[in-house]
Amino acid sequence: MKLYELKAIAKRLNDFSFISRARRIEDNTLELVFDKSESYFFNMTRGHSFVYKAPSQRPAQSYHAPFDTLLHTLMSASRLIAVEVPNEDRILRFTLAPKSSYKDKIVYLQLEFTGKNTNAILLDENEVIIEALRHIDAQSSFRVIRPGVELLAIPPVERQEESREIADIDTCLEEKFRQIQAKKLLELKKQKRAHIAKKIHKLDQSLAKLPNEEELTEQAKEYSSYGNLILANLYQLKPYDTTLKTYDFEGNEVTIKLPKNIKLNRMSDYFFSLAKRTKNKARNIHIEKENLQSKKTFYENIYYALEQAKDPYELELLVPKRGKSQRKKEKLKEGELFWIEDYKVLVGRNSSENQKLLSLAKANDLWMHIRDIPSSHVIIRTDKQSLPDSVIKAAAKLCVDFSIKNPGDYQVDYTKRKFVKIQEGSNVLYTKYDTITVTKEGVEIRV
Template sequence: MEGLLIHAILRDLKPRLPVQTLGWVFPDEGTAALLLEGIGNLVLRYRPPNPILTLEPGELEGEPKTPFQRMLATRAKGRLREVQQVKLDRVVRLFFEGEHGFVDTPPTRLIFELTGRNANLILTDPEDRILGLDRNVTRQVNRFRELRPGLPYTPPPPYQKLDPRTANQADLRVLLGQRLAQAAQKNLDGIGKELAQELARRAGLTPETLLSEPHLPTLYKALQSLVAQPGERAALSKDLREAWEQEQIEALRKPLREALLKRKKTLEARLEDYHKALARLDEAAKLRAWGDLLLAYSQQVQPHLSEAVLIDFQGQEVKIPLEPSLSPAQNAEKYYSRAKRLEANALRGGELEPKTQEQLAKLAAELEAIEKAGRAELMQRLERTRQDRSSEVGLRFQSPSGFTVWVGRSSKENEFLTRTAHSQDLWFHVQGIPGSHVILRTAGQNAPLPDLLFAAQLAAFYSKAKGDKNVPVDYTSKKNVWRPRKAAAGQVLYTGAKTLFVDADLPEGVSEA
């Protein structure tokens, strides 16, 4: 959720503060809703990767489902006195006054970090010491910002961006010479990808428009409109809609074109190598002739020479470089080996050159087709490419009920398989031990216990626990798995996991790949 949208929600709420709270409800493990007297529900959906803060009417229900939710229900009480947003950052602070009663509840602060994959909900005391939080952040995950109970809360690092609420038209000159959407995200506080595109709509431009001085008045007016009502969406004129469509088509075409050009460059390099190999056939003949001369005159060549001067079979004087530490016969064998290698390369080049030329011709036709393709065809090509890539990565098995199971064999494969899995697929990993990421491809369908045990055994077998007994394997929906910022490939965090205990052997009837 982008900072300017958060600001708009808090802007509507602040004039009505302080307000009495009527308790918490928890619709699911990743959602907390605070009932505000006379206002409605302040809903905090805090599980990554898409956290949301909203004010919603109606009645919500749900008891606490996690230890942190139980703490939140008992510690964050009393009037909601204040809400804060530093700059237009995606961090919101809620200040609770506490309650007096048979057992007093002291004041607390709730910090909601709506920071994508690093989203978190943190309860602190008035001195900002952490009482509890949804997800601990250890030094192994972030060595600059550790978050766990008992530590002082450390906010995200500060940054410098232009505040769109106070910026004037002259301030926007910093965007000149850049593409609109990219420049807005980079320089304007509280504006991310979606709002940058909305800014382009309201300015009557496209996200890829290269900004110049004449654009500033309309851009400034659009920015003021966005600050006032970030949630509204502007309609596109016919010309602008066509321009947007062309940019979107080009965005689809670009990765396909780049992949083909990369392949073309590789094939052209191979073709050049084949031509060089064919051109060195004369060199191979010369090296073989040197070997013949060295064997023919081996008795006349003195040892430890760096060069031999001999008369070839046509009566011409020939100078042959020698390795002083080798005998004439050994030098000859060395030249025969080099000649044989050059001849083999030339033979291979002669065989592969026509095939490579054919592949290049097909690539040229594909490139031409891509340049002419419309949106639907480009999307189909991208989907086929994605499926082709995924089919080449990792091991493949079939569960007892017929679900496909993916197993990564390296950190890069683990990262790719997890990233490309369906959000409702099930993700498996041995608890606390390095090993493969395993994906049970259910796409949200209920998986019987034998399928769960099958995938868990694969996760245990393809890990450092291989051969052990009673190994704990965690599993959860893929949507609950995310890669922390700056983490290495294959390193993830996850929530909402259940645990199965299995022997780290291959499932019955499965052979090791």
């Protein structure tokens, strides 16, 4: 951040009377809402800090560290006394009177845009650190940043920076947001498309490796023939034999490789068992192929939805980051697992997974499905709580994005699981439902 930019920002923020909300929306980004209407964002990334102005944003995840708790407690609904750039340094310092205080009290929020030591620090009126975004110990810097420690001043540094007036700082900060959003969107899309493309590639490989039904049927006949030949020649087999050379029932010479660690009197059973398993696999290979193909279609729909996404929040919904530590242990054998505002959302990728999710769902979980169209079933774990409308809308959009490529308006019905009656397979009848319309944008795909 340039010093003249920080001065222009401080001058603009002094126009406001109070801070209505303060929170972290990303790992290194704070949102401050002034006078209930204007949101400013402070990205405190080391070596790449900046400020931008945008409409209030929904956090991609919830933050509950001590810094976040105190930031909310001390700053939300606090009276704004002053915003300064002290000592002509790259620092924004907010002087505040917290609403939560039972007597007159002053706290400071100091945002330091100082390269590798960039930080956000909460201070009391005696310049003692209450909490900070980043803690710094004595081994890393002479300025120890820890709760209960008095904050030392930054040594003065002479800088040769251009100085100019900014007529409309809000316009500059809004343009900064548009540039950041466009760049972030491109980077995220590239990253998440690559992740989904790998899954599609693996499914393509699995499909290519699948044997066809005719090959498996012939192999089953061969195994059965081996079993019969071993039975017919059992009298001449020795325990140490590794192969059996004989003639089949048509008079053709045959060499059968004998399995290790199988007793002679169990050799024929071994091949008969192989024949039975191979025959069953031949009979059911089309099911495995359909299962893999439906999963591939599911991920192709996600890939298309990623291409059409308009903001990073939508991308994170479609392909979330690796979960929190307590979520990493959660694995779903059937379907895909998502989190929307800390609510667990399960999505079936095909008919068999839809059936499984229906059987796993609890009576008060929310179930949703696109009306009159074969689609993924979505289950939202409610734990008997009322779901926010934002969660229902986001889950309904996932249901459409994961099921359909073509744009249009789609009706998504949803109800409690206890009002869903399974008919056959994943076909259901349901009552006492509500409907939400989801508009899928994009270019129509014609096959």
